[in-house]
Amino acid sequence: MAQTRGKVLLFTDDDIHVPVNWVEGMCRPFLEGAAHAVQGGIAIAPHLDRPWLKGALRIWCASVENPAWASPGLVGANMAIGRQATEAAGLFDLRLGPGAAGYFDDTVYGWAVAKAGLTVLFRPEVTVEHHFDPSRLGLPAFMAAARRMAASRAIVDRDANPTTHPPSVMMLIAQFPGLAARFLIQAAKLLISGEPDAGFVVRDYDYQLWHALRRAG
Numbered sequence: 001m002a003q004t005r006g007k008v009l010l011f012t013d014d015d016i017h018v019p020v021n022w023v024e025g026m027c028r029p030f031l032e033g034a035a036h037a038v039q040g041g042i043a044i045a046p047h048l049d050r051p052w053l054k055g056a057l058r059i060w061c062a063s064v065e066n067p068a069w070a071s072p073g074l075v076g077a078n079m080a081i082g083r084q085a086t087e088a089a090g091l092f093d094l095r096l097g098p099g100a101a102g103y104f105d106d107t108v109y110g111w112a113v114a115k116a117g118l119t120v121l122f123r124p125e126v127t128v129e130h131h132f133d134p135s136r137l138g139l140p141a142f143m144a145a146a147r148r149m150a151a152s153r154a155i156v157d158r159d160a161n162p163t164t165h166p167p168s169v170m171m172l173i174a175q176f177p178g179l180a181a182r183f184l185i186q187a188a189k190l191l192i193s194g195e196p197d198a199g200f201v202v203r204d205y206d207y208q209l210w211h212a213l214r215r216a217g
Contacts (some may be wrong), residue, residue, distance in 0.1 A: 001086060001091050001092065002091060004086075006083070007030065007082065007083050008026075008027050008030050008080055008081070008082055008083070009080065009082075009086065010022075010023065010026055010027070010079075010080050011076045011077075011078070011079045011080070011081070012076075012077055012078055012128060013062075013076065013130075015130065015131050015132050015133070016042075016077055016078070016128045016129065016130060016131070017045070017128060017129040017131060018078075018128050019126070019128065021126065022040075022126060022128065025040070025123065025125070025126035026038050026040055026078075026080040026123070026126055027080065029121050029123070030080070030082050034119070034121060035082070035119045035121035036081075036082045036084050036085040036088075036113060036118035036119050036120070037074065037079065037080065037081050037082060037085045037110065037113045037118065037119070037120045037121070038079065038080040038120070038121050038122075038123055038126075039064065039071060039074055039075060039078070039079050039110070039120060039121070039122050039123065040064075040078035040079065040080070040123050040124070040126040040127065040128065041064055041065055041078065041123070041124035041125065041126060041128070042062050042063060042064040042065065042075060042077050042078050042128055042130055043063070043065055043127050043128070043129050043130065044058070044061055044063055044129075044130050044132075045129045045131045045132075048130075048131070048132065048134060048137065050137065050195075052193075052195045052196075053137070054198065055198040056198045056201060056202050057142065057196060057198045057201060059071075060142065060145055060149075060201075061130065061132060061136065061137075062075055062077050062130055062132075063130070064077075064078070064124070065124065065127070066124070067122075071107075071122075072107060072110070072111070073106060073107030073108060073109065073110030073111050074107065074109055074110030074113070074120070075106055075107075076097075076105070076106035077128065077130060078126070078127075078128045079106065079110075081113070084118065085113045085116070085118050088112070088113065088116035088118060089109055089112035089113045092105045092106075092109055093105055093108060093109075093155075095155055096108060096152050096155060096156070097152075101148065101151045101152040101155055102145075102148030102149065103145075103148055103149045103152040103153075104152040104153060104155075104156055105152075108156055137196075138196070139186070139190065139196040139201075142196050142201045143201065143204055146201060146204045146205040146208050147208050149205060149208075150208035150209040150211070150212045151208075151212050153209055153212070154209065154212035154213050154215070155216070157213065158213075158216045166213055166214045166216070166217060167210050167213050167214060171210065172207070172210050175203065175206055175207060175210070178203055179200075179203045179204070179207060182197060182199040182200035182203050183200060185197050185199065186199075186200035
């Protein structure tokens with residue numbers, strides 16, 4: 001980004017199939033002066049979709065499909081950033097994202113653009129297909145994502161509130177009943193159908209975030 005000179009930067013991922021109207025559809029709002037950043041739609045490839053892939057599990061597969069529900073921040077698999085937004089928000093935080101903590105680099109960047117008072121437009125009609133590795137649909141992959149997401153969120157939260165005390169042991173104890181209940185549900189689902197349970201994965205993320213915030217001090 002520091003080396004670019006173009007008016008619009010288009011972002012996607014290495015496991016994405018883009019539609020024929022991708023460049024025009026994502027860039028048109030900038031040419032018309034309607035946006036400073038654009039979030040396009042992201043659909044899970046049909047052969048990877050599952051009936052149980054809902055809620056947090058679907059979001060964690062980078063799904064951005066509902067026209068009535070724009071994602072917080074930005075999702076890098078299909079986004080565009082105008083020059084004015086890059087001048088206001090700067091560069092990405094290299095402590096976050098792939099190759100580092102794992103997540104939230106694009107999300108935080110979107111927050112920074114919005115905080116600068118600039119317009120972030122959601123264009124779900126310009127949709128790319130996400131052809132991720134099928135192994136991401138397994139419980140181990142979701143739990144690994146929960147750990148990386150928690151590590152990333154701890155960095156973000158500490159930056160936002162550097163004087164906040166680490167979460168207490170009592171806060172962890174309060175999570176145990178819900179985590180234990182969802183663990184039993186998850187165990188049953190694994191035995192019956194092999195499916196991950198969204199409730200368990202979310203509570204595992206909360207547990208991992210507690211640890212990450214404690215480590216961050």
